[in-house]
Amino acid sequence: MAITGIEIFKWLPKTNCGECGVPTCLAFAMSLAAGKMELAACPYVSEEAKAKLEEASAPPIRPVSIGVGDRALKVGGETVMFRHEKRFENPPGLAMLISDTMVAAEVDRRLERFKELEYERVGMTLRPELLALKADSGDDAKFVALVTKVEQASDASIILMSEKADILAAGLSACAQRKPLLYAATKENLDQVGHLARQNSCPLAAKAASLEELAQLTDRLTQSGIKDIVIDSGARSLRQAFTDQLVIRRAALLKKFRPLGFPSIVFPAEMTDDPMKEALIAATFVAKYGGIIVMSDFQGESLFPLLVERMNIFTDPQRPLATTEGIYEIGGLSEESPVLLTCNFSLTYFIVSGEVENSKVPGYLLVKDTEGLSVMTAWAAGKFSADVIAPFIKKCGITDRVKHRKLIIPGYIAAESGGLEEELPGWEIMVGPREGAHIPAYLKSWRP
Amino acid sequence: MAFDIPKIDYTGRIKEIKLGSGDEALTVGGQSSYPFHLFEGEMPHPPRIAMEVYDSPPEEWPEAALEPFTGVTDDPVAWAKKCVNDYGAEMVCLQLVSTDPNGLDRGADEAAEVVKKVAEAITVPLIVWGTANHDKDTEVLRRVSELCQGRKLIMGPVEEGDYKKIGASAIGYHHTVIASTPIDINLAKQLNILLGNLGVPDEQIIIDPTVSGIGYGIEYAYSVMERIRMAALAQQDEKLQFPIICNIARETWKTKEVKIATEEDPKLGDARKRGILMEAMSAMVLLLAGADVLIMRHPEAIGLVRQMIGELTTS
Numbered sequence: 150m151a152i153t154g155i156e157i158f159k160w161l162p163k164t165n166c167g168e169c170g171v172p173t174c175l176a177f178a179m180s181l182a183a184g185k186m187e188l189a190a191c192p193y194v195s196e197e198a199k200a201k202l203e204e205a206s207a208p209p210i211r212p213v214s215i216g217v218g219d220r221a222l223k224v225g226g227e228t229v230m231f232r233h234e235k236r237f238e239n240p241p242g243l244a245m246l247i248s249d250t251m252v253a254a255e256v257d258r259r260l261e262r263f264k265e266l267e268y269e270r271v272g273m274t275l276r277p278e279l280l281a282l283k284a285d286s287g288d289d290a291k292f293v294a295l296v297t298k299v300e301q302a303s304d305a306s307i308i309l310m311s312e313k314a315d316i317l318a319a320g321l322s323a324c325a326q327r328k329p330l331l332y333a334a335t336k337e338n339l340d341q342v343g344h345l346a347r348q349n350s351c352p353l354a355a356k357a358a359s360l361e362e363l364a365q366l367t368d369r370l371t372q373s374g375i376k377d378i379v380i381d382s383g384a385r386s387l388r389q390a391f392t393d394q395l396v397i398r399r400a401a402l403l404k405k406f407r408p409l410g411f412p413s414i415v416f417p418a419e420m421t422d423d424p425m426k427e428a429l430i431a432a433t434f435v436a437k438y439g440g441i442i443v444m445s446d447f448q449g450e451s452l453f454p455l456l457v458e459r460m461n462i463f464t465d466p467q468r469p470l471a472t473t474e475g476i477y478e479i480g481g482l483s484e485e486s487p488v489l490l491t492c493n494f495s496l497t498y499f500i501v502s503g504e505v506e507n508s509k510v511p512g513y514l515l516v517k518d519t520e521g522l523s524v525m526t527a528w529a530a531g532k533f534s535a536d537v538i539a540p541f542i543k544k545c546g547i548t549d550r551v552k553h554r555k556l557i558i559p560g561y562i563a564a565e566s567g568g569l570e571e572e573l574p575g576w577e578i579m580v581g582p583r584e585g586a587h588i589p590a591y592l593k594s595w596r597p
Numbered sequence: 598m599a600f601d602i603p604k605i606d607y608t609g610r611i612k613e614i615k616l617g618s619g620d621e622a623l624t625v626g627g628q629s630s631y632p633f634h635l636f637e638g639e640m641p642h643p644p645r646i647a648m649e650v651y652d653s654p655p656e657e658w659p660e661a662a663l664e665p666f667t668g669v670t671d672d673p674v675a676w677a678k679k680c681v682n683d684y685g686a687e688m689v690c691l692q693l694v695s696t697d698p699n700g701l702d703r704g705a706d707e708a709a710e711v712v713k714k715v716a717e718a719i720t721v722p723l724i725v726w727g728t729a730n731h732d733k734d735t736e737v738l739r740r741v742s743e744l745c746q747g748r749k750l751i752m753g754p755v756e757e758g759d760y761k762k763i764g765a766s767a768i769g770y771h772h773t774v775i776a777s778t779p780i781d782i783n784l785a786k787q788l789n790i791l792l793g794n795l796g797v798p799d800e801q802i803i804i805d806p807t808v809s810g811i812g813y814g815i816e817y818a819y820s821v822m823e824r825i826r827m828a829a830l831a832q833q834d835e836k837l838q839f840p841i842i843c844n845i846a847r848e849t850w851k852t853k854e855v856k857i858a859t860e861e862d863p864k865l866g867d868a869r870k871r872g873i874l875m876e877a878m879s880a881m882v883l884l885l886a887g888a889d890v891l892i893m894r895h896p897e898a899i900g901l902v903r904q905m906i907g908e909l910t911t912s
Contacts, residue, residue, distance in 0.1 A: 233820040387908040432878040449866025461816040
């Protein structure tokens with residue numbers, strides 16, 4: 150929210166009628182500023198005030214939705230330059246290019262890959278969202294055939310790419326209900342493509358040769374009633390494209406410059422012929438402000454790290470990722486395998502499970518829900534002490550899987566070993582290493 | 598529609614430090630703006646990449662990481678030479694894994710002799726990285742410092758628990774210390790203050806914020822580095838105006854995602870390329886957050902990151 154509670158308060162009726170649900174207008178203003186309530190909750194606010202407040206409180210970078218259903222994507226809506234200042238809101242969409250000049254078999258392979266390439270991590274499904282369909286052939290019929298095929302075979306959100314309004318219109322006729330992103334309005338075709346976007350209520354990308362020209366284009370589009378805009382500065386050299394991303398974000402956030410207050414679209418696909426380098430360019434734009442990132446292709450070796458990077462950068466710094474509580478099996482287990490306990494801070498889980506794997510000693514890893522807190526923090530907060538660990542050990546089902554009754558606890562909660570032996574009769578509590586890196590050596594010498 | 602590029606009023610500058618000695622010494626730091634923000638500041642020295650050499654044959658490296666060093670992994674001197682001669686390394690980092698008390702536990706004298714041989718075999722700047730065991734690192738790095746005087750090594754990790762003795766030795770023999778703290782801006786600042794109070798000159802300090810790779814908490818390192826740079830450049834925090842070094846290769850190549858064979862999980866793609874990209878992309882993320890020196894492993898990952906640095910810094 151770009152406006153303070155006090156500024157909002159000035160525009161409210163100041164009657165403290167309470168009909169909005171909070172007792173005073175000032176409290177209401179504060180809730181508005183915090184994004185907790187909507188202005189519509191006040192029945193008495195004047196039209197003039199409404200217009201002013203909407204203008205002033207509109208997010209500095211407009212959130213834009215593309216597509217419908219499961220793979221619908223929301224980009225933009227960012228409020229900070231650096232993730233530590235608050236958090237990044239909407240991860241950039243990843244798009245795979247398909248051209249209408251590709252042979253049918255290649256299109257099929259790409260659609261298949263798009264469908265297959267998804268990954269589970271910390272209970273989240275990581276996958277790309279978009280297919281960018283490009284009209285290279287110049288032939289309406291070919292483009293429509295491609296769009297129709299994709300529309301039927303894939304649930305991807307779609308980007309239609311052509312600078313010719315009539316070709317875009319043809320493609321759009323085959324997938325309008327999917328609310329594709331139209332790419333792109335340029336200074337040559339602005340009116341026709343703008344018309345197309347308005348008529349079909351589709352988001353629209355504007356492409357220019359410079360940021361100045363881009364601002365002019367979005368200004369014209371906004372005046373014609375189009376709000377959902379995605380912007381392409383046209384730069385295709387790494388340095389210029391990178392700089393443009395920084396400038397766009399700064400102009401929107403620091404200067405409240407509306408004409409650039411939109412999510413961007415960037416094209417690693419058009420910046421190099423080397424797929425490895427393309428992946429690094431994409432990685433750059435994941436961290437630095439890309440809204441939609443268009444790749445020439447998706448391959449597991451580059452898509453997987455990109456998706457994980459994206460998840461990492463867009464994790465809320467105030468809310469660490471947590472792993473689901475339960476028993477995690479590592480390696481070829483037996484009833485004699487060691488049982489280790491850790492917290493559910495996902496980073497701890499990754500490190501501990503990775504080190505158990507590195508040890509080549511199969512083991513059961515018991516992950517206790519500590520609300521995403523690390524071992525020491527959870528312990529200090531009373532969320533990782535004997536009285537909460539013991540019931541978890543009893544009910545998690547590990548007693549059915551191993552014959553022995555030996556539990557390895559993190560070295561940092563050694564103080565809980567006495568309490569645990571009391572709460573878990575029959576169990577031997579063993580104090581493991583403090584550092585993950587020492588787990589392999591510990592496990593190699595461990596005997597049931 | 599004309600508009601002015603909104604610029605930041607920077608009030609600080611990163612200190613320049615010279616690494617190594619002789620003709621192939623390198624300078625890093627000196628920036629007056631955020632990383633690669635060349636439209637509003639300078640980056641007089643590009644970030645540099647040091648190639649890793651292990652002082653004992655590496656265990657459990659995936660094939661993709663071993664293959665470029667076939668035949669030299671049991672000889673640190675030959676390995677270091679290969680890095681420089683075949684792969685054009687502009688710096689080398691000797692990882693003293695053999696000294697780990699939980700591992701081979703090689704003695705200080707023996708380990709230091711190996712460092713000396715490597716230092717004599719190459720002329721590029723040499724980083725020497727211990728095992729983060731305070732007692733052992735104190736013993737080993739002090740011996741190394743003495744044996745390699747005049748070579749202007751970069752030594753670490755130097756932590757709050759062992760900075761006094763290693764720091765004193767670095768002052769005496771003119772080496773640079775790697776001030777290492779666990780992903781925390783305040784601890785980083787505090788250690789720099791302690792090193793300053795001890796008498797370590799500013800131009801002999803480089804910050805190690807402790808880093809990890811993609812999927813293993815890189816976002817923590819990323820944000821701590823961004824905060825360090827913000828404090829240094831925009832908030833006049835002199836005690837954070839130092840270059841940053843990131844020991845990233847070992848963090849990426851030890852993960853299970855890098856070790857899974859292509860046929861084991863086809864959705865993860867080609868194992869070799871995946872390993873290279875996990876390393877290179879992690880390095881890229883750290884560069885964007887402010888890395889001045891990256892410690893890397895695979896020649897292709899290094900080549901890719903060098904290209905990126907080149908394109909981001911030259912117009």
